[in-house]
Amino acid sequence: MQETHPQNSAPFTVRHAVIDLLRQLGMTQIFGNPGSTELPLFRDYPEDFSYVLGLQEAVVVGMADGYAQATRRASFVNLHSAAGVGHAMANIFTAFKNRTPMVITAGQQARSILQFDPFLHSNQAAELPKPYVKWSCEPARAEDVPQALARAYYIAMQEPRGPVLVSIPADDWDHLAEPIQVREVGFESRPDPRVLALIGAALDGARTPALVVGAAVDRGAAWDAVVALAERHQARVFVAPMSGRCSFPENHPLFAGFLPAMRERIVQLLGGHDVVLAVGAATFTYHVEGQGPHIPEGSALYQLIEDPAIAAWSPVGTAAIGNIRLGVQELLARPAPAARAEPARRAQPPRAQPPEAGQRMSVAWAMQTLAEVRDPRSIIVEEAPSSRSTIQAYLPIFHSATFYTMCSGGLGHSMPAAVGVALAEPAKKVIAVIGDGSSMYAIQALWSAAQLRLPITFVILKNRRYAALQEFAKVFGYRDGEKVEGTELPDIDFVGLAKAQGCDGVHVEDALQLRAVLESAIAAPRPILVEVEVA
Structure with missing residues (x-):
């Protein structure tokens, strides 16, 4: 029929x-x-x-x-x-x-x-x-x-x-077909209660517990639950390497900083913690070859992860597999453990200073200025790999669903992603912080932003090079000052590129003018690109 x-x-x-x-x-x-x-x-x-x-x-x-x-x-x-x-x-x-x-x-x-x-x-x-x-x-x-x-x-x-x-x-498309009735399907699974009980007992009995949080915490709407878990156990909280989301308020007294993608440094930074719980994170995301143990001597690793593949390849530890929010809520349902003293707080970075006459401003100054003028609940979409550690220090994130970057390391994601985030969050300001090299992988996103009339502020950190590669070359035996082929990016006019695609653009060299330029750009009702010359 x-x-x-x-x-x-x-x-x-x-x-x-x-x-x-x-x-x-x-x-x-x-x-x-x-x-x-x-x-x-x-x-x-x-x-x-x-x-x-x-x-x-x-x-x-x-x-x-x-x-x-x-x-x-x-x-x-x-x-x-x-x-x-x-x-x-x-x-x-x-x-x-x-x-x-x-x-x-x-x-x-x-x-x-x-x-x-x-x-x-x-x-x-x-x-x-x-x-x-x-x-x-x-x-x-x-x-x-x-x-x-x-x-x-x-x-x-x-x-x-x-x-x-x-x-x-x-x-x-023109063949006959029958209608499809959408079904109710559960997308979240509860972790094994037996393994959660092991994790809960380990946290309860720990002397100096630590949490390592990953993108799945914020992705899975578990932010508040993880904050409560950290506070219950007075556990210091580290961010897993290469995390694409912020999963813990970076102004919280228990926030301990970011783990690098290096085995030896991870072990060093987690030293002194007898129980480490990785929540929504692949703790062992490495970028370079390393040697030695994966966790500090005397430590025990536990993991709560929604991805069974990550649990399978993790080299050590006990893993519970399932929805992060449901798992953390079950850990919070246990009787409260004995009170612990609050651990030492993380040292704060020194305030960045404006450059001397004739010098370009530092990324630290640019990010410190942006942090001071933006609404803390505005959304940062970032892709500036060579500046990431500085951005983490001087542009802290305080709220759930207000930071996005790529978990892959592949460039060309965050400029267009900012357009998608702005479409989804029309009531919030979106600020894209993009390296000059990264931006050229997907510069056409400016046209889409202009056509859609999205009030995104694109901040281009212009250091005129693939700085991440120049820094990383040392890992592979390059000498200080040795030329790294194919990493220089002179003569790109980002203001011109923006205007050609329908976006306003402004160039900033003077560090003391940056605040006013950013304030104006953030207040603009249309997309605008701010090209910032940095050292």
Whole structure:
């Protein structure tokens, strides 16, 4: 029997079923950069949907990543066949590392000509994005597309969350289909009570406990619970290496600072703590080869993580697997332990000083100034790897869901992510702090910000080089002062790039003028780029 559209006598097609499914799921923002194989989806585009256009597919996925993180709901992405997925892969990789729920569709040539290896054909389309999607498929039949997208959504939202991909041939959209009824599916699982009891007993009996918090704390809405757990046990709180979120208030007396991605330094900084609980974190995220133990001698490691793969590869310790918030709440339900003395507080960095005459301002001065003029509840989206330790010292974060960066180390995420966050949080100010090298991976995001009239302040830290590589070269035996090829970035006019894409821009060299420029930019009702010359 032929299906008809519920509101009229027209046939009910795959396109109707997919639009209806997305509407039921609240996924009415489509992030994309269209190609020929995607056009059939957008015929008779519904008025209650919006299309967020990015000028390159990595920008599209970055915007969708920021939007999904800020809303804590899966975003919907539409890419163009093999080439579009290829362009997007850097930020698909980042979304996978960020654990960002995202339903990605990719166009495919018509089924009737696939055997002829046609132009724009994605050969093995479901394999192309692996291993950096949780699941991918090209449905066997056109009428299977709506059900495949429903399955993709449930997988994307199931912890640990992440991106999924469905390849859809161009001629599938007009085939007849049946409506999909959205089901109630639980996405959070409670950790094993027996293992939680072991963790709780270890914390209760510890002399000097410490917590190591990761992105999953803030991602999983466990911020308040983790603060309460730290206060209950008077535990010092460190941030795990390469964390893409802030998961503990950095002005709290128990905040102990940031762990680097180096084995020996992690052991050194955790020294003196007999019980270490990693919450929502892969404690052992290393960036360079190391030697020796993974934790200090005499310490015991415990872990609460939503990702069983992380629990599997962790070299030491006892791990509970499941939702972070539910696990911490269960730990808080235990009888209160004996009172402990408050540990020593972390030393604060010295105040940054303005430069001497003729010198460029320091990143510390720039970030200290930004910290003083911004609303503490404004949202920082950061991608300045060479300046990260300075940013952490001079631009502290105090509130949940007010800091985003990439967990992957892949550049080109945060400039478009700021656009997605601003779309999701229209009542909050979004400030993107981006290195000059990083910004060039996704500079087209400025156009999307301008077209959408989002009042984002883009702060470009212009040191005219890939400074992170120059610093990192020492790890690989480079001598002080030795040239590192391919790391100089002279003669980029960021104000000109911004204006060419519809954004206002201003250049700042004088450290004493920075405050007024930032105050004006933050107050602006439109996107504006501030190019800051730094040493």
